[in-house]
Amino acid sequence: xxVNYAPVQQQMLRDVFGVEPPAGEWRSExxxxxPAPIIRATESGDxxxxxxxxxxxxxxxxxxxxxxxxxxxxxxxxxxxLSSFAKHWKAGQLCLIPALAFYEPCWETGKAVRWKIGLPxxxxxxxxxxxxxxxxxxISFTMPTLxxxxxxxxxxxxxxxxxxxxxxxxxxxxxxxxxxxxxxxVARTFLRLYPSDAMVAEPAPAPPRAKKIEVVSLNEGESx
Numbered sequence: 001x002x003v004n005y006a007p008v009q010q011q012m013l014r015d016v017f018g019v020e021p022p023a024g025e026w027r028s029e030x031x032x033x034x035p036a037p038i039i040r041a042t043e044s045g046d047x048x049x050x051x052x053x054x055x056x057x058x059x060x061x062x063x064x065x066x067x068x069x070x071x072x073x074x075x076x077x078x079x080x081x082l083s084s085f086a087k088h089w090k091a092g093q094l095c096l097i098p099a100l101a102f103y104e105p106c107w108e109t110g111k112a113v114r115w116k117i118g119l120p121x122x123x124x125x126x127x128x129x130x131x132x133x134x135x136x137x138x139i140s141f142t143m144p145t146l147x148x149x150x151x152x153x154x155x156x157x158x159x160x161x162x163x164x165x166x167x168x169x170x171x172x173x174x175x176x177x178x179x180x181x182x183x184x185x186v187a188r189t190f191l192r193l194y195p196s197d198a199m200v201a202e203p204a205p206a207p208p209r210a211k212k213i214e215v216v217s218l219n220e221g222e223s224x
Contacts, residue, residue, distance in 0.1 A: 001073045001158070002143055002167045004029060004114075005102035007036040008124050016124050017098055019049040029103075030054045032072040038129055038141050039096040041179040052095075052131060056084050056142035061134060073165070074130060074142045076191050080184055085142065088132045092182030095141060096126040096175055102167060103204065104157035115157065116204035119169075126175055128168035128190060143167045146193055153196035169194035 007030050010021040022037055030036040032055040042048050056071035074085045101118040119125050131141040148154035148166035155164045168191050170178055181187045 001145055001165045002102045002104065002127075003070070003072045004031055005097075005127070006030070006100040008098040008100055012100075012124055013037060013039075013049055013098060017047065017049070017096070017126075019047050022049045022051040024051040026051065032070065033058045033060070037098060038131055038139070039098060039126070039179070040094070040131060041176075045180060047096075047176075047179065050139055052139040052141045054141065056088075056130070056132060056140055058138075058140050061138075061140070071142055073145045073167075075165075076144050076146050076188070079130070079144055085130060088130055089187075090184055092184070092187065093131050094178055094181060094187060095129040095131045096170065096179065097129040097141065097143060098124060099127050100124055101204075102127070103206075104154075105159075106157050106203070107159055108156065112159075113203055114206050115201050117153070117199060117201045119198070120200050126170045126172075128170050128178060144191055146191060148193060151193050151196060153199055153201060154193060156201075166193045168192065169199075 006028060007026055013019050013021045017039055019039055026035045034054050035051050036054050037049050038052045039047050039049050054072055059068060062068055071084050079085045079089050100122055101116045103114050103116055105112040106115045127143055129141045129143055131139055133139055145165040145167055148164040151166055154166035158164055174190060178190050
């Protein structure tokens with residue numbers, strides 16, 4: 001699972017992803033319900049960046065009396081079945097989530113230590129995403145995840161005994177093919193974990209002012 005990541009900022013959207021930044025602002029780190037840029041394909045096949053809310057069903061979109069459940073991540077095994085995701089997965093509403101890093105808790109010391117995970121030299125990358133529109137014009141998105149029990153790096157994270165999960169880092173030469181894909185079974189062929197020897201990871205404790213947010217968000221992600 002991933003409920004905390006570092007979105008790229010405006011100039012990197014232009015320089016690396018070839019899109020104009022969307023209107024609005026976003027922070028250097030995103031948590032569930034935070035705004036962040038995503039990239040999707042237009043009807044003509046071009047890339048466009050829009051601002052979306054990180055969680056397929058943001059808290060503000062949950063009707064009164066309906067129990068909250070976390071949707072920042074979508075399990076690949078059930079993405080085509082659960083009501084929060086299935087309609088949009090079958091419609092091929094795929095996107096890129098531009099990022100510099102994502103963060104996971106490592107328990108190897110006996111307590112949770114936040115680690116930063118990404119590519120060497122802080123190279124920006126794209127996480128595979130799924131997006132949906134809302135009647136009021138808002139957009140939200142989620143990150144598909146895969147079982148990572150056998151992945152040399154991603155299996156190091158999350159609580160002992162919990163299933164290990166990982167997000168999908170798309171190779172750059174697959175970005176446009178992912179965006180253009182409209183067949184769910186073909187889209188599944190893109191869902192694979194990135195090679196561990198091509199990634200870097202290191203401890204990155206959250207700043208003191210972010211500790212309360214971190215605890216809440218991690219607990220939400222663990223309950224999905």
